[in-house]
Amino acid sequence: MHCTRKITDHIVWVGGSDRRLALFENLFPIPRGVAYNSYLILDDKTAVVDTVDASIGRQFLENIQHALAGRSLDYLVVNHMEPDHCANIEELMLRYPQMKVVGNAKTFGLMQQFYDMDLTDRTVVVKEGEALELGAHTLRFYSTPMVHWPEVMVAYEESQKILFSADAFGSFGALNGCLFNDELDFDRDWLADARRYYGNIVGKYGLQVQAALKKLGGLEIAMICPLHGPVWRSDLGYLLNKYSLWSQYQPEEQAVAIFYGSMYGDTENAANILACKLADAGVKNIAMYDVSSTHVSTLVAEVFRCSHLVLAAPTYNNGLYPAMANFLHDMKALNLQNRTVGLIENGSWAPVSGKTMQAMVGELKGMTLLEPVVTLKSALKGDSMEQLDALAGQIIATLAE
Numbered sequence: 001m002h003c004t005r006k007i008t009d010h011i012v013w014v015g016g017s018d019r020r021l022a023l024f025e026n027l028f029p030i031p032r033g034v035a036y037n038s039y040l041i042l043d044d045k046t047a048v049v050d051t052v053d054a055s056i057g058r059q060f061l062e063n064i065q066h067a068l069a070g071r072s073l074d075y076l077v078v079n080h081m082e083p084d085h086c087a088n089i090e091e092l093m094l095r096y097p098q099m100k101v102v103g104n105a106k107t108f109g110l111m112q113q114f115y116d117m118d119l120t121d122r123t124v125v126v127k128e129g130e131a132l133e134l135g136a137h138t139l140r141f142y143s144t145p146m147v148h149w150p151e152v153m154v155a156y157e158e159s160q161k162i163l164f165s166a167d168a169f170g171s172f173g174a175l176n177g178c179l180f181n182d183e184l185d186f187d188r189d190w191l192a193d194a195r196r197y198y199g200n201i202v203g204k205y206g207l208q209v210q211a212a213l214k215k216l217g218g219l220e221i222a223m224i225c226p227l228h229g230p231v232w233r234s235d236l237g238y239l240l241n242k243y244s245l246w247s248q249y250q251p252e253e254q255a256v257a258i259f260y261g262s263m264y265g266d267t268e269n270a271a272n273i274l275a276c277k278l279a280d281a282g283v284k285n286i287a288m289y290d291v292s293s294t295h296v297s298t299l300v301a302e303v304f305r306c307s308h309l310v311l312a313a314p315t316y317n318n319g320l321y322p323a324m325a326n327f328l329h330d331m332k333a334l335n336l337q338n339r340t341v342g343l344i345e346n347g348s349w350a351p352v353s354g355k356t357m358q359a360m361v362g363e364l365k366g367m368t369l370l371e372p373v374v375t376l377k378s379a380l381k382g383d384s385m386e387q388l389d390a391l392a393g394q395i396i397a398t399l400a401e
Protein backbone atom coordinates (compact mmCIF):
# COMPACT_ATOMS: atom_id res chain seq x y z
CA MET A 1 0.00 0.00 0.00
CA HIS A 2 1.21 3.50 -0.79
CA CYS A 3 2.84 5.62 1.92
CA THR A 4 3.50 9.20 0.81
CA ARG A 5 3.79 12.72 2.22
CA LYS A 6 2.82 16.01 0.65
CA ILE A 7 5.75 18.38 0.10
CA THR A 8 3.64 21.09 -1.59
CA ASP A 9 0.25 21.00 -3.30
CA HIS A 10 1.93 19.58 -6.41
CA ILE A 11 5.02 17.80 -5.11
CA VAL A 12 4.81 14.46 -3.30
CA TRP A 13 7.43 12.55 -1.33
CA VAL A 14 7.37 9.03 -2.76
CA GLY A 15 10.40 7.58 -0.98
CA GLY A 16 10.64 5.16 1.91
CA SER A 17 12.84 3.82 4.68
CA ASP A 18 14.80 0.63 5.27
CA ARG A 19 15.15 -0.47 8.89
CA ARG A 20 16.43 -3.94 8.02
CA LEU A 21 19.75 -3.02 6.46
CA ALA A 22 22.55 -3.45 9.01
CA LEU A 23 25.39 -1.80 7.09
CA PHE A 24 25.03 1.09 4.63
CA GLU A 25 27.36 0.44 1.70
CA ASN A 26 27.98 -2.85 3.53
CA LEU A 27 30.29 -0.77 5.70
CA PHE A 28 28.55 1.70 8.02
CA PRO A 29 26.28 0.50 10.85
CA ILE A 30 22.85 2.13 10.66
CA PRO A 31 20.96 1.06 13.78
CA ARG A 32 18.39 3.78 13.06
CA GLY A 33 17.96 2.60 9.46
CA VAL A 34 18.11 4.83 6.42
CA ALA A 35 15.62 6.70 4.24
CA TYR A 36 15.76 6.89 0.46
CA ASN A 37 13.90 9.99 -0.64
CA SER A 38 12.26 10.49 -4.01
CA TYR A 39 9.98 13.27 -5.15
CA LEU A 40 7.19 13.40 -7.71
CA ILE A 41 6.25 16.72 -9.33
CA LEU A 42 2.74 16.90 -10.78
CA ASP A 43 2.28 19.64 -13.38
CA ASP A 44 1.43 19.77 -17.09
CA LYS A 45 4.25 17.28 -17.23
CA THR A 46 5.05 14.84 -14.44
CA ALA A 47 8.56 14.17 -13.18
CA VAL A 48 10.17 11.97 -10.56
CA VAL A 49 13.39 13.30 -9.02
CA ASP A 50 15.64 10.29 -8.40
CA THR A 51 14.52 6.75 -7.59
CA VAL A 52 15.35 4.64 -4.51
CA ASP A 53 17.30 1.60 -3.36
CA ALA A 54 16.22 -1.86 -4.48
CA SER A 55 15.25 -2.75 -0.90
CA ILE A 56 12.22 -0.44 -0.97
CA GLY A 57 11.47 -0.69 -4.68
CA ARG A 58 7.97 -2.11 -4.22
CA GLN A 59 6.97 0.67 -1.82
CA PHE A 60 8.37 3.28 -4.20
CA LEU A 61 6.49 1.95 -7.22
CA GLU A 62 3.23 1.79 -5.27
CA ASN A 63 3.79 5.35 -4.10
CA ILE A 64 4.32 6.62 -7.63
CA GLN A 65 1.36 4.77 -9.04
CA HIS A 66 -0.86 6.19 -6.31
CA ALA A 67 0.44 9.76 -6.57
CA LEU A 68 0.12 9.79 -10.36
CA ALA A 69 -3.57 8.84 -9.96
CA GLY A 70 -3.78 7.40 -13.43
CA ARG A 71 -1.56 9.95 -15.13
CA SER A 72 1.53 8.98 -17.06
CA LEU A 73 5.08 9.74 -16.02
CA ASP A 74 6.93 12.05 -18.40
CA TYR A 75 10.38 12.42 -16.85
CA LEU A 76 12.77 10.79 -14.42
CA VAL A 77 15.50 13.15 -13.28
CA VAL A 78 18.68 11.34 -12.21
CA ASN A 79 20.70 13.69 -10.04
CA HIS A 80 22.98 10.94 -8.74
CA MET A 81 23.93 7.55 -10.18
CA GLU A 82 24.83 5.64 -7.01
CA PRO A 83 22.75 2.46 -6.87
CA ASP A 84 20.99 3.40 -3.62
CA HIS A 85 19.08 5.89 -5.79
CA CYS A 86 19.11 4.20 -9.17
CA ALA A 87 17.87 0.69 -8.62
CA ASN A 88 14.46 1.45 -10.10
CA ILE A 89 15.36 3.32 -13.27
CA GLU A 90 14.80 0.33 -15.50
CA GLU A 91 11.53 -0.57 -13.80
CA LEU A 92 10.20 2.95 -14.36
CA MET A 93 11.30 2.80 -18.00
CA LEU A 94 9.38 -0.43 -18.46
CA ARG A 95 6.27 0.78 -16.64
CA TYR A 96 6.18 4.18 -18.31
CA PRO A 97 7.42 3.62 -21.87
CA GLN A 98 7.00 7.27 -22.86
CA MET A 99 9.11 8.47 -19.91
CA LYS A 100 12.40 10.22 -20.68
CA VAL A 101 15.39 10.01 -18.40
CA VAL A 102 17.04 13.35 -17.61
CA GLY A 103 20.72 13.51 -16.71
CA ASN A 104 24.04 14.90 -17.83
CA ALA A 105 26.64 13.26 -20.05
CA LYS A 106 28.39 11.67 -17.07
CA THR A 107 25.08 10.37 -15.71
CA PHE A 108 24.48 8.31 -18.81
CA GLY A 109 28.06 7.07 -18.90
CA LEU A 110 27.64 5.63 -15.42
CA MET A 111 24.18 4.31 -16.28
CA GLN A 112 25.66 2.23 -19.07
CA GLN A 113 28.40 0.98 -16.74
CA PHE A 114 25.96 -0.20 -14.09
CA TYR A 115 23.07 -1.42 -16.22
CA ASP A 116 22.18 -2.81 -19.64
CA MET A 117 19.22 -0.62 -20.46
CA ASP A 118 18.26 0.41 -23.97
CA LEU A 119 18.27 4.20 -23.67
CA THR A 120 17.63 4.86 -27.37
CA ASP A 121 15.30 7.87 -27.69
CA ARG A 122 14.74 7.83 -23.92
CA THR A 123 17.28 10.42 -22.76
CA VAL A 124 17.35 14.17 -22.23
CA VAL A 125 20.92 15.35 -21.70
CA VAL A 126 21.15 18.59 -19.74
CA LYS A 127 24.11 20.90 -19.27
CA GLU A 128 25.03 23.30 -16.52
CA GLY A 129 22.26 25.85 -15.92
CA GLU A 130 19.81 24.32 -18.40
CA ALA A 131 16.16 23.92 -17.43
CA LEU A 132 13.36 21.40 -17.77
CA GLU A 133 9.95 23.03 -18.10
CA LEU A 134 7.11 21.07 -16.53
CA GLY A 135 4.40 23.77 -16.66
CA ALA A 136 4.24 26.07 -13.66
CA HIS A 137 7.31 24.27 -12.30
CA THR A 138 10.78 24.63 -13.78
CA LEU A 139 13.74 22.50 -12.78
CA ARG A 140 17.13 24.11 -13.40
CA PHE A 141 20.22 21.94 -13.13
CA TYR A 142 23.57 22.72 -11.59
CA SER A 143 26.45 20.30 -11.46
CA THR A 144 28.05 19.68 -8.08
CA PRO A 145 30.87 17.34 -9.07
CA MET A 146 32.41 15.14 -6.37
CA VAL A 147 29.68 15.87 -3.85
CA HIS A 148 30.34 13.05 -3.72
CA TRP A 149 30.47 11.42 -7.19
CA PRO A 150 31.56 13.05 -10.45
CA GLU A 151 28.17 13.07 -12.19
CA VAL A 152 26.21 14.61 -9.32
CA MET A 153 23.94 17.51 -10.11
CA VAL A 154 21.23 19.25 -8.14
CA ALA A 155 17.88 20.46 -9.43
CA TYR A 156 16.44 23.81 -8.35
CA GLU A 157 12.70 24.18 -8.74
CA GLU A 158 12.22 27.86 -9.44
CA SER A 159 8.55 28.44 -8.66
CA GLN A 160 8.67 26.95 -5.14
CA LYS A 161 12.38 27.68 -4.56
CA ILE A 162 13.09 24.05 -3.72
CA LEU A 163 16.57 22.58 -3.99
CA PHE A 164 16.66 18.88 -4.78
CA SER A 165 20.14 18.42 -3.39
CA ALA A 166 21.07 14.78 -4.10
CA ASP A 167 23.15 13.34 -1.23
CA ALA A 168 24.09 16.78 0.10
CA PHE A 169 22.34 17.68 3.36
CA GLY A 170 21.36 14.04 3.87
CA SER A 171 21.59 11.83 6.93
CA PHE A 172 21.52 8.25 8.07
CA GLY A 173 18.30 7.35 9.87
CA ALA A 174 14.88 6.06 8.84
CA LEU A 175 12.00 8.52 8.72
CA ASN A 176 9.38 7.81 11.37
CA GLY A 177 6.48 9.53 9.65
CA CYS A 178 7.91 12.94 10.41
CA LEU A 179 9.54 14.11 7.18
CA PHE A 180 10.19 17.81 7.74
CA ASN A 181 12.90 19.15 10.02
CA ASP A 182 10.33 21.15 12.00
CA GLU A 183 8.42 17.95 12.80
CA LEU A 184 11.33 16.38 14.68
CA ASP A 185 14.10 17.16 17.17
CA PHE A 186 17.07 17.30 14.83
CA ASP A 187 19.67 18.20 17.46
CA ARG A 188 18.59 15.40 19.77
CA ASP A 189 17.76 12.64 17.31
CA TRP A 190 19.46 13.37 13.99
CA LEU A 191 22.55 15.55 14.26
CA ALA A 192 24.96 12.76 15.25
CA ASP A 193 23.84 10.62 12.32
CA ALA A 194 23.86 13.58 9.92
CA ARG A 195 27.43 14.33 10.98
CA ARG A 196 28.42 10.68 10.67
CA TYR A 197 26.83 10.54 7.24
CA TYR A 198 28.56 13.72 6.08
CA GLY A 199 31.93 12.85 7.59
CA ASN A 200 32.16 9.36 6.19
CA ILE A 201 30.31 9.67 2.88
CA VAL A 202 31.08 13.21 1.75
CA GLY A 203 33.81 14.30 4.19
CA LYS A 204 36.75 13.80 1.88
CA TYR A 205 35.37 16.35 -0.58
CA GLY A 206 35.33 19.51 1.53
CA LEU A 207 36.69 21.71 -1.26
CA GLN A 208 34.01 20.48 -3.65
CA VAL A 209 31.31 21.05 -1.02
CA GLN A 210 32.55 24.60 -0.56
CA ALA A 211 32.46 25.11 -4.33
CA ALA A 212 28.88 23.84 -4.43
CA LEU A 213 27.84 26.08 -1.53
CA LYS A 214 29.37 29.04 -3.35
CA LYS A 215 27.69 28.16 -6.66
CA LEU A 216 24.28 27.73 -5.04
CA GLY A 217 24.73 30.67 -2.67
CA GLY A 218 22.96 33.05 -5.04
CA LEU A 219 19.77 31.00 -5.13
CA GLU A 220 16.85 31.87 -2.91
CA ILE A 221 16.12 28.54 -1.24
CA ALA A 222 12.93 27.90 0.73
CA MET A 223 13.28 24.13 1.05
CA ILE A 224 16.03 21.54 0.71
CA CYS A 225 14.98 18.05 -0.39
CA PRO A 226 17.92 15.63 0.02
CA LEU A 227 18.02 11.98 -0.94
CA HIS A 228 18.39 10.78 2.66
CA GLY A 229 16.90 12.01 5.94
CA PRO A 230 14.63 14.94 6.73
CA VAL A 231 13.45 17.62 4.30
CA TRP A 232 14.43 21.12 5.42
CA ARG A 233 11.82 23.87 5.22
CA SER A 234 12.92 26.09 8.12
CA ASP A 235 16.11 27.10 9.89
CA LEU A 236 18.17 26.46 6.76
CA GLY A 237 20.97 28.60 8.21
CA TYR A 238 21.55 25.97 10.89
CA LEU A 239 22.17 23.28 8.29
CA LEU A 240 24.22 25.51 6.00
CA ASN A 241 26.39 26.52 8.96
CA LYS A 242 27.10 22.86 9.75
CA TYR A 243 28.06 22.22 6.13
CA SER A 244 30.25 25.30 6.10
CA LEU A 245 32.15 24.12 9.21
CA TRP A 246 32.39 20.49 8.12
CA SER A 247 33.56 21.31 4.59
CA GLN A 248 36.27 23.62 5.94
CA TYR A 249 37.30 20.96 8.46
CA GLN A 250 36.61 23.38 11.30
CA PRO A 251 35.36 21.90 14.60
CA GLU A 252 31.80 22.52 15.68
CA GLU A 253 32.78 22.70 19.34
CA GLN A 254 35.74 23.49 21.55
CA ALA A 255 35.59 20.03 23.04
CA VAL A 256 37.84 17.10 23.94
CA ALA A 257 37.41 13.59 22.58
CA ILE A 258 39.71 10.86 23.92
CA PHE A 259 40.20 7.82 21.71
CA TYR A 260 42.02 4.90 23.26
CA GLY A 261 43.02 1.38 22.35
CA SER A 262 43.91 -0.88 25.24
CA MET A 263 44.71 -4.58 25.41
CA TYR A 264 44.66 -5.11 29.18
CA GLY A 265 43.27 -1.84 30.53
CA ASP A 266 46.50 0.04 31.28
CA THR A 267 46.26 2.50 28.38
CA GLU A 268 42.56 2.90 29.17
CA ASN A 269 43.51 3.69 32.76
CA ALA A 270 45.76 6.53 31.59
CA ALA A 271 42.96 7.83 29.36
CA ASN A 272 40.55 7.78 32.31
CA ILE A 273 43.00 9.59 34.57
CA LEU A 274 43.59 12.25 31.93
CA ALA A 275 39.83 12.71 31.54
CA CYS A 276 39.46 13.14 35.31
CA LYS A 277 42.28 15.69 35.41
CA LEU A 278 40.58 17.65 32.63
CA ALA A 279 37.20 17.46 34.35
CA ASP A 280 38.78 18.58 37.65
CA ALA A 281 40.06 21.61 35.76
CA GLY A 282 36.56 22.42 34.55
CA VAL A 283 36.49 20.82 31.10
CA LYS A 284 32.93 19.70 30.39
CA ASN A 285 31.37 17.15 28.07
CA ILE A 286 34.51 15.10 27.51
CA ALA A 287 33.89 12.25 25.09
CA MET A 288 35.78 8.95 25.33
CA TYR A 289 35.84 6.04 22.92
CA ASP A 290 37.41 2.60 22.87
CA VAL A 291 38.64 2.36 19.28
CA SER A 292 38.35 -1.44 19.41
CA SER A 293 34.65 -1.47 20.17
CA THR A 294 33.43 1.73 18.52
CA HIS A 295 32.84 1.73 14.78
CA VAL A 296 35.36 3.93 13.04
CA SER A 297 32.56 5.92 11.37
CA THR A 298 31.53 7.16 14.83
CA LEU A 299 35.13 8.03 15.68
CA VAL A 300 35.44 10.01 12.43
CA ALA A 301 32.18 11.86 13.16
CA GLU A 302 33.53 12.89 16.56
CA VAL A 303 36.64 14.29 14.92
CA PHE A 304 34.36 16.46 12.78
CA ARG A 305 32.71 17.71 16.00
CA CYS A 306 35.59 18.23 18.43
CA SER A 307 38.51 20.65 18.45
CA HIS A 308 40.81 18.53 20.65
CA LEU A 309 41.67 14.88 20.17
CA VAL A 310 43.67 12.62 22.45
CA LEU A 311 44.92 9.40 20.86
CA ALA A 312 46.12 6.74 23.28
CA ALA A 313 47.38 3.41 21.99
CA PRO A 314 49.75 0.53 22.69
CA THR A 315 52.65 -0.56 20.57
CA TYR A 316 51.81 -3.65 18.55
CA ASN A 317 54.05 -5.70 16.24
CA ASN A 318 56.67 -2.99 16.57
CA GLY A 319 54.15 -0.49 15.27
CA LEU A 320 50.75 0.92 16.17
CA TYR A 321 47.78 -0.92 17.65
CA PRO A 322 45.75 -1.91 14.58
CA ALA A 323 42.41 -0.36 15.57
CA MET A 324 44.12 3.01 16.13
CA ALA A 325 46.07 2.66 12.88
CA ASN A 326 42.78 2.03 11.06
CA PHE A 327 41.24 5.14 12.63
CA LEU A 328 44.19 7.30 11.60
CA HIS A 329 44.11 5.80 8.13
CA ASP A 330 40.46 6.82 7.82
CA MET A 331 41.26 10.32 9.08
CA LYS A 332 43.83 10.66 6.30
CA ALA A 333 41.53 9.17 3.65
CA LEU A 334 38.79 11.62 4.63
CA ASN A 335 41.18 14.58 4.56
CA LEU A 336 40.59 15.57 8.20
CA GLN A 337 42.39 18.72 9.23
CA ASN A 338 42.83 21.48 11.78
CA ARG A 339 42.68 19.75 15.12
CA THR A 340 44.77 19.90 18.28
CA VAL A 341 46.09 16.47 19.19
CA GLY A 342 47.59 14.93 22.31
CA LEU A 343 49.22 11.50 22.28
CA ILE A 344 49.64 8.72 24.83
CA GLU A 345 51.75 5.73 23.87
CA ASN A 346 52.31 2.44 25.62
CA GLY A 347 54.96 -0.24 25.10
CA SER A 348 56.39 -2.71 27.55
CA TRP A 349 59.86 -3.07 26.02
CA ALA A 350 60.14 -0.84 22.93
CA PRO A 351 57.33 1.76 22.77
CA VAL A 352 56.95 3.10 19.23
CA SER A 353 53.22 3.76 18.96
CA GLY A 354 53.77 7.43 19.83
CA LYS A 355 56.28 7.89 17.04
CA THR A 356 53.97 6.13 14.60
CA MET A 357 50.98 8.26 15.63
CA GLN A 358 53.09 11.41 15.38
CA ALA A 359 54.04 10.48 11.83
CA MET A 360 50.46 9.65 10.82
CA VAL A 361 49.02 12.82 12.38
CA GLY A 362 51.85 14.74 10.73
CA GLU A 363 50.52 13.69 7.34
CA LEU A 364 47.24 15.54 8.04
CA LYS A 365 46.96 19.23 7.27
CA GLY A 366 46.72 21.86 9.96
CA MET A 367 47.16 19.57 12.94
CA THR A 368 48.77 20.90 16.13
CA LEU A 369 50.57 18.21 18.12
CA LEU A 370 50.77 18.93 21.83
CA GLU A 371 53.81 18.19 23.97
CA PRO A 372 54.72 16.03 25.67
CA VAL A 373 53.85 12.66 24.21
CA VAL A 374 52.99 10.62 27.30
CA THR A 375 54.89 7.35 27.43
CA LEU A 376 53.73 4.40 29.50
CA LYS A 377 55.88 1.36 29.96
CA SER A 378 53.19 -1.24 30.59
CA ALA A 379 51.27 0.79 33.17
CA LEU A 380 51.07 4.34 34.43
CA LYS A 381 53.84 5.16 36.95
CA GLY A 382 55.25 8.32 38.50
CA ASP A 383 57.23 9.72 35.54
CA SER A 384 54.35 9.16 33.21
CA MET A 385 51.97 10.90 35.62
CA GLU A 386 54.08 14.05 35.34
CA GLN A 387 53.84 13.83 31.57
CA LEU A 388 50.09 13.30 31.83
CA ASP A 389 49.79 16.41 34.04
CA ALA A 390 51.75 18.38 31.47
CA LEU A 391 49.57 17.14 28.61
CA ALA A 392 46.41 18.01 30.58
CA GLY A 393 47.82 21.50 31.10
CA GLN A 394 48.44 21.90 27.39
CA ILE A 395 44.95 20.75 26.51
CA ILE A 396 43.38 23.15 29.00
CA ALA A 397 45.53 26.04 27.79
CA THR A 398 44.76 25.48 24.11
CA LEU A 399 41.04 24.88 24.72
CA ALA A 400 40.81 28.40 26.08
CA GLU A 401 42.45 29.95 22.99
Ligand code: FEO
Pocket (backbone or CB within 6 Å): 080, 082, 084, 085, 148, 167, 227, 228
Ligand atom coordinates in the same frame (compact mmCIF):
# COMPACT_ATOMS: atom_id res chain seq x y z
FE1 FEO B 1 22.97 8.06 -1.28
FE2 FEO B 1 25.83 8.68 -2.98
O1 FEO B 1 24.24 7.80 -2.63
